[in-house]
Amino acid sequence: MINYTNILRQHNLKATPQRLAITDILHVQGHITIESLYEVMVKKFSSISLATIYKNINLMLENSFIQEVKIPHAKSVYEITKESHSHLACEKCGEIQDIIIDLDNILNEVAKTNTFKVNSSDLVLSGICKNCQ
Amino acid sequence: MINYTNILRQHNLKATPQRLAITDILHVQGHITIESLYEVMVKKFSSISLATIYKNINLMLENSFIQEVKIPHAKSVYEITKESHSHLACEKCGEIQDIIIDLDNILNEVAKTNTFKVNSSDLVLSGICKNCQ
DNA sequence: ACTTAAAGGATAATTATTATCTTTTAATAA
DNA sequence: TTATTAAAAGATAATAATTATCCTTTAAGT
Ligand SMILES: [Mn+2]
Ligand SMILES: [Mn+2]
Ligand SMILES: [Zn+2]
Ligand SMILES: [Zn+2]
Numbered sequence: 001m002i003n004y005t006n007i008l009r010q011h012n013l014k015a016t017p018q019r020l021a022i023t024d025i026l027h028v029q030g031h032i033t034i035e036s037l038y039e040v041m042v043k044k045f046s047s048i049s050l051a052t053i054y055k056n057i058n059l060m061l062e063n064s065f066i067q068e069v070k071i072p073h074a075k076s077v078y079e080i081t082k083e084s085h086s087h088l089a090c091e092k093c094g095e096i097q098d099i100i101i102d103l104d105n106i107l108n109e110v111a112k113t114n115t116f117k118v119n120s121s122d123l124v125l126s127g128i129c130k131n132c133q
Numbered sequence: 134m135i136n137y138t139n140i141l142r143q144h145n146l147k148a149t150p151q152r153l154a155i156t157d158i159l160h161v162q163g164h165i166t167i168e169s170l171y172e173v174m175v176k177k178f179s180s181i182s183l184a185t186i187y188k189n190i191n192l193m194l195e196n197s198f199i200q201e202v203k204i205p206h207a208k209s210v211y212e213i214t215k216e217s218h219s220h221l222a223c224e225k226c227g228e229i230q231d232i233i234i235d236l237d238n239i240l241n242e243v244a245k246t247n248t249f250k251v252n253s254s255d256l257v258l259s260g261i262c263k264n265c266q
Numbered sequence: 267a268c269t270t271a272a273a274g275g276a277t278a279a280t281t282a283t284t285a286t287c288t289t290t291t292a293a294t295a296a
Numbered sequence: 297t298t299a300t301t302a303a304a305a306g307a308t309a310a311t312a313a314t315t316a317t318c319c320t321t322t323a324a325g326t
Contacts, residue, residue: 014273015324018273045274049275049276051277052274055274090249101242109234110234116260116261118259120205121259122255133250147304149303184307
């Protein structure tokens with residue numbers, strides 16, 4: 001169990017119980033929509049306001065503690081920022097999985113054209129996951 | 134100038150002036166947000182309703198005549214469906230460019246793992262375009 | 267314990283999108 | 297052509313998603 005108290009403080013964020021719960025949920029679940037994050041949080045903090053969820057998600061996004069992942073034909077999910085990686089999105093059950101794909105060759109190709117300086121890449125592969133096949 | 138009248142009819146959509154204008158704008162502009170599509174349309178049809186924009190965009194999405202492209206940290210853009218391709222998104226001016234990148238190697242790698250059946254891929258490279266460098 | 271800025275909760279406001287209803291019109295056939 | 301009709305447009309209400317505001321509570325530092 002990671003100590004997110006200090007990590008939050010390093011980002012100049014107070015380590016409130018609500019925030020620790022959000023980070024813990026993100027840590028355990030991996031990828032989650034605003035909607036289901038709220039549902040899970042309500043179980044722990046029956047009177048939590050949806051505004052608190054949004055305010056915290058936005059704060060955490062601002063300092064890159066977390067990231068938004070936009071999924072085709074589905075709602076965005078949020079996750080704790082880690083090494084750059086791609087995603088597999090199951091069109092049937094909606095599950096989002098991480099996958100590490102080496103895009104260096106591709107990025108080098110683009111770099112060669114010298115017409116666009118790439119800073120980051122977002123790749124989502126949509127299809128059917130193991131379970132749903 | 135492409136004849137979208139018949140193309141629309143092939144999709145079982147009436148070729149209304151509003152729709153022909155939308156398809157023409159999409160054809161000329163390439164990638165456009167709902168917001169700016171509406172702005173452009175208002176110039177041609179001063180009394181057009183925003184609902185008409187949404188209804189048409191949704192209808193055209195349903196039969197895959199057009200596609201949504203989700204862009205990190207920006208609003209979605211829409212474009213006429215064509216061969217599968219990737220996108221370059223300029224973080225400075227917001228311009229979206231098409232780029233054809235061969236992802237076969239990558240998709241084959243994923244296929245090998247036999248744990249996920251890929252149906253489609255969405256790749257967006259964010260960075261700085263030629264003009265903005 | 268005391269102080270204080272930050273954060274939470276309640277809720278209003280705003281923005282984005284969809285639904286509903288009436289009027290208009292594109293497509294088709296007499 | 298004109299008549300018919302289902303589809304589409306336009307106006308606007310309703311809903312959903314997100315943000316702003318305001319007051320209360322609390323984490324963090326002294
Ligand atoms: Mn991930
Ligand atoms: Mn494109
Ligand atoms: Zn699945
Ligand atoms: Zn640019």
